Amino acid sequence: MRRPAARPRTALAALLTALALALLPAVPAYPAAAADPTVAVSLNQAPKGGEITVSGTGWKAGALLMVLLCGQGTPERGVVGGTNSCANTDGRAATVDPRGAFSVKLPVVAPPKPCPCVVHVAGVTGQQDVVDAAFTVGGHPDAPLPDTAGDGRLAVLTAARLEGSSGVLTWFGAPPRRTLVLTVGNLGTAPVRDPVFLVGTAHGVLAPQDEEHQWRGTVAPGQKARIELDVELSAGAHGDYRVSVSHGGKLLAEQPWKVGRPWGVVLFWVLLAVVVPAALFRIGMVLVDRAGGRNRDPVPVPVPADADGPGTTAVLPWFLPDSAPSENSQTTRKGHS
Structure with missing residues (x-):
């Protein structure tokens, strides 16, 4: 007698299954983010004056990327010399969509350094990864990569920090100065002698302006060293800045710097x-x-005549002319007296 009661349960389960299947297409199926971000170019080679499409996947959604065409670089070693080897004025910015992908048009120009060339994609905000894709600029000279650090490889062991404070002159527009301090270690098998670091300062979404700073000393394999690099902004600078340091084409550290307004x-x-x-x-x-005062005429002041002759000083009466006593009143007063 209980078998008929199972039919409503079966019908209810079938109805729920149908509703679930109907709702499945409405859910956006985003592809799973790749373990590492990737970059691809539409053409492996193009002449100067052309245009290529740079795309990528596996990036963090909403991240702001800077896309540059650089010389003296390979995907394995990165860009030797940092962004000084890139055509910074012709770079493009790209924002990663919710799927973790991006696509941007990049003009083909001659980088300041010879090829081998790469398309350099670096995270500005939201993600600090750097990926390089091989590319050849037609008609651009080619030269072997310089041997900068041999088998030595520097890595940051402690978080970088900015030391120092602003003085009174900075409050009146003097260039703000700080010292970037970080501890690096040599993870390679060869010593690194007198390494050259690229210290960049960036404001907003603009590409960083790099300056070379050579540190005098040797970092032996397995050893560490304290690095101090001077950082200076332009006069009157204020706002949010980012200070980055790189070596051998690899970004070592990045530190924010909030500069107050020169009130x-x-x-x-x-x-x-x-x-x-x-x-x-x-x-x-x-x-x-x-x-x-020049246009006004002087007002003549009347001077009373000398009653007693020349050489005497006239004394003005204290009363007004209308109120002076008459002669009759003086005679009458004499008669009464």
Whole structure:
């Protein structure tokens, strides 16, 4: 007698299964992110003046990437010399979509260094990975890569930090200065002598401006060393900056730097805007007073005649002429007396 009760349960299960199958197509099927980000170019070789499409997958969604065409680089060794070997003015920025992919058009220009060339893709915000794809610029000279560090390989052992503080002159627009301090270790099999580091400062989404800093010393295999590199911004700089350091074409560390606004300069311009108009106003009033004094005629002052003859000083009465006593009143007073 209980078998008929199982039919509603079977019907309910079938209905739920059908609803689940109906809802499956509405769920977006995003591909799983790759373990490492990848970069691909539409053409392996193109002449100067052309254009290629650079795409990639496996990147972090929403990350901002900088795409550059660089010389003296290979996918294995990276870009020797850092972004100084790249055509920075013709670079392009790309934003990773929710699927972890991106695509951008890149003009083919002559990089400042000879080939072998690569398309250099580096994360600016959200992801700091760097991937290089081989590319050949038609008609551009080719030269072997320089041997920079041999088998030595430097790596950062502790987090980089900026030391120092701003002085009073920085408050009035002097260039802000800091010292980038980091500890590196040699993970290779050969010593690294007098390594040259590229210290870059970037503001916003612009590509970093790299400067070479040579550290005097030798880092033996398996040893570590404390590196101190001076960093200086331009006069009047303020806002959010990023300080990066790289060696042998590989990014070692990156540190944010928030630079305060030089309020002394603002105060100077405010005072200048108040003092100069006030001074001009006072000068104008003085000139107006002088011009008005020249145009006015002098008013003659009546001088009473000398009653007692020349050589005597006339004394003005203290009363008004209308209120002076008459002669009749004086005679009457004498008669009564």
